[in-house]
Amino acid sequence: MAFLSVMYDDTPHEREYVLYLRKSKGRAGIARQRRDSLAHLKHVGGRVVAEFIDADRTAFAKVGAGPARRAEFDAMLDMLRADTRPIPLGVLAWHADRLDRAVDSAERLIEVCAAGRHPVETARSGSYQLWTPTGRKRFRYDVVDAAYEVDHMIERIEASKSEAAAEGRWLGGRRPFGYEADGVTIRPSEAAEIRR
Numbered sequence: 001m002a003f004l005s006v007m008y009d010d011t012p013h014e015r016e017y018v019l020y021l022r023k024s025k026g027r028a029g030i031a032r033q034r035r036d037s038l039a040h041l042k043h044v045g046g047r048v049v050a051e052f053i054d055a056d057r058t059a060f061a062k063v064g065a066g067p068a069r070r071a072e073f074d075a076m077l078d079m080l081r082a083d084t085r086p087i088p089l090g091v092l093a094w095h096a097d098r099l100d101r102a103v104d105s106a107e108r109l110i111e112v113c114a115a116g117r118h119p120v121e122t123a124r125s126g127s128y129q130l131w132t133p134t135g136r137k138r139f140r141y142d143v144v145d146a147a148y149e150v151d152h153m154i155e156r157i158e159a160s161k162s163e164a165a166a167e168g169r170w171l172g173g174r175r176p177f178g179y180e181a182d183g184v185t186i187r188p189s190e191a192a193e194i195r196r
Contacts, residue, residue, distance in 0.1 A: 015046040017090040017121070018076050022054045022098045030055060033094035033123075040123035041092055048092065052076040058101070068102065080112050088117045095124040096139060097146035106143040110136055 021033045030053060041048065052072040076091070083089045091113065093099050099120070100106040113120060113130035120128040120135075125142055129135035164171050170183030178190040 015087050015090050015119075016049045016085065017041060017046050017092040018079060019048045019051045019092045020054075020073065020076055020099060021051065021094070022070070022073070023056070024058045025056060033098065036123040037092050037094050040121065044121055044127075046090060046092075046121075049089075050076075050079060068105065073099075077108060077112050080116055080118050083116055083118070088119075091118055091120045093120070093122050095122050096120075096128070096142035097125075097149075098122075100143050101146040101150055103140065103143055103147060106140065110139065 019034065019037060021030050021037075023029050023033075034051075038048070052075060054070045054072040058068050080089060080091070091099070091109075099109060099122075109120075110130050112118065113128075114136070115131075117131050120130060120139070122128075126138075128139045130139060161171055172183070175181050176183060178187060178194045179185060180187050
């Protein structure tokens with residue numbers, strides 16, 4: 001199993017949780033997600049017994065592209081499926097959009113949590129009881145909002161890049177050989193090598 005077992009304290013609590021952390025690019029923000037989620041858990045009560053981190057993994061899936069691959073998310077689902085505690089494991093995350101940003105794959109979490117009565121707690125988007133119609137509705141709505149947010153952002157970025165390309169503006173990235181960091185100003189020493 002691909003999870004890291006973590007005990008944050010030895011105080012007996014009624015419910016144990018798995019903590020899921022995800023960042024699309026890099027690990028920046030993982031510590032903040034952990035800190036905020038643990039502060040929320042202190043408020044609601046419970047303790048974390050396992051932590052799953054998908055860094056450099058998106059939860060968004062383009063239309064027709066199939067679900068995003070997240071090994072730690074899948075491992076968390078496996079742990080939830082195998083749970084036999086008298087008080088079912090809970091799921092802890094920073095926000096619903098950390099858990100999923102695609103409607104189709106969100107159904108996997110709903111199915112597992114509904115079957116095992118695993119509550120979902122988030123520091124920023126509230127609690128979800130996915131075995132109830134209202135809990136599923138709220139979670140699905142939040143996932144739809146998260147998917148829309150990414151869809152709309154991609155639309156804006158693509159429009160901006162098309163506009164810049166049409167105007168001949170440099171779109172950023174690594175400094176091209178022969179040019180300064182702005183991508184436009186010629187660097188004479190390198191330009192001479194290109195001409196040679």
